[in-house]
Amino acid sequence: MLSSRPMIDRLAAATQAESNGKRKEVHGVTTLLPDFNSLRSTMPATPRRRPNPFLRPFETKADTMNGLRKLKREGSHILRLTIRISAKYRQAFRQSFDHKSKLCDLHATKEKSMLNGTDQAYTTLLKAGDLGRAAARLFGPFLLSSEIVRKKMRHTLEEIDINYREGPLAVDHGGSDGPRADERMLDSTVVKMPGNQYLCGKCCAEHIGRF
Amino acid sequence: MLRGTHWTLLIFSGRDGGPADSGDLIEVAHEITARFPDTVKPHLILGGFPIADSAPYSTTVLLDPMNHAHDHFGVKDACLYLIRPDLYLGFRGKLNDAPRLLEYLDRLLVSRESIRIPS
Numbered sequence: 001m002l003s004s005r006p007m008i009d010r011l012a013a014a015t016q017a018e019s020n021g022k023r024k025e026v027h028g029v030t031t032l033l034p035d036f037n038s039l040r041s042t043m044p045a046t047p048r049r050r051p052n053p054f055l056r057p058f059e060t061k062a063d064t065m066n067g068l069r070k071l072k073r074e075g076s077h078i079l080r081l082t083i084r085i086s087a088k089y090r091q092a093f094r095q096s097f098d099h100k101s102k103l104c105d106l107h108a109t110k111e112k113s114m115l116n117g118t119d120q121a122y123t124t125l126l127k128a129g130d131l132g133r134a135a136a137r138l139f140g141p142f143l144l145s146s147e148i149v150r151k152k153m154r155h156t157l158e159e160i161d162i163n164y165r166e167g168p169l170a171v172d173h174g175g176s177d178g179p180r181a182d183e184r185m186l187d188s189t190v191v192k193m194p195g196n197q198y199l200c201g202k203c204c205a206e207h208i209g210r211f
Numbered sequence: 212m213l214r215g216t217h218w219t220l221l222i223f224s225g226r227d228g229g230p231a232d233s234g235d236l237i238e239v240a241h242e243i244t245a246r247f248p249d250t251v252k253p254h255l256i257l258g259g260f261p262i263a264d265s266a267p268y269s270t271t272v273l274l275d276p277m278n279h280a281h282d283h284f285g286v287k288d289a290c291l292y293l294i295r296p297d298l299y300l301g302f303r304g305k306l307n308d309a310p311r312l313l314e315y316l317d318r319l320l321v322s323r324e325s326i327r328i329p330s
Contacts, residue, residue: 164299171315173304176223176292178285185213185298188283 074131212254213298218320220253221292222306226278227259236289239309240270246313250320251293256280 143149156162163183164170170182179186213219220243222236240253256273258281275281284292291312293302302315 169295169299169301169319171302171304171311173302173308173311175288175290175303175305175308176284176286178283179300179303181300181303183300185294185300186283188280 070130074129077129077132213294216296217249218247218251218296218301218316219294220251220312221284221294222253222255223281223284223286223290223292224255224257225286225288225290226281235306237270239291239306239312242309242313243316244270247316247320251316258286 165180165182167182172181220240222239224236236255240255243251243253252271254271254273256275258275258278273280281287284290289306291302291304291306291308292300293312293315295301301319302312304311
């Protein structure tokens with residue numbers, strides 16, 4: 001839309017020339033066209049790009065010192081966050097240790113570290129400093145547009161990625177290439193038909209239910 | 212279909228399976244229903260376009276003509292999937308693993324045969 005503005009300007013100039021009684025061809029455009037002056041007034045002006053403050057070179061020595069102090073502060077925040085997450089993982093791992101079996105419950109460790117990690121991530125996002133916000137703005141869209149990340153998030157939210165393989169309640173003898181025993185049941189569409197029969201799939205939009 | 216406290220057994224016929232091959236599938240469903248009548252609910256999932264059969268099914272039948280469900284579960288041949296009430300898969304096996312499925316259920320559930328009513 002914005003790229004057509006030069007063309008509209010030319011058309012408006014042509015219309016103006018015609019209204020002044022000087023009918024002539026302006027830049028090869030005929031004047032047998034509607035009044036583009038009104039159209040031009042409705043067109044939004046091309047927005048001026050704001051300079052990115054993070055890409056702007058430091059102008060003075062004070063700016064440089066401020067930037068370095070900010071970098072040091074944000075860097076220490078990130079470092080502390082990493083240490084806290086790893087410490088919580090180790091703590092959860094220690095807490096899951098069973099003295100009788102001399103084993104650690106890795107699933108419990110994963111769940112606890114996942115809860116702590118997401119909690120920490122939300123806290124970081126909500127209380128992010130300038131550098132954190134800049135990093136989120138810079139890398140956020142790229143990360144969130146990645147299909148791998150989106151699939152991982154979707155599966156985590158739907159609890160598909162949580163499994164209890166090798167658990168005592170799972171018996172797996174193969175037979176398919178799909179989900180194995182002690183994985184989350186997949187969701188699928190079921191269409192109810194008259195009587196005692198149903199139709200699986202996406203063929204019919206009526207009476208759609210879920211497994 | 213899965214809502215509730217019951218266990219659900221999905222008996223896949225396979226991509227080209229149909230009523231002609233469904234005798235064994237129905238037999239498994241009957242066996243399960245007889246031993247765990249209120250606990251396990253079997254459902255037959257027939258893939259492809261099965262030829263219409265006049266014999267009435269005593270268990271729920273799901274038709275899967277476009278093999279969407281079969282593709283979803285990665286099933287090619289006849290297969291058994293047992294779903295626990297917490298919506299996790301408890302058992303997966305081929306059709307000839309049905310005795311193992313019964314062993315598994317016997318280990319975890321109380322069958323009708325094991326209940327003795329005092330006279």
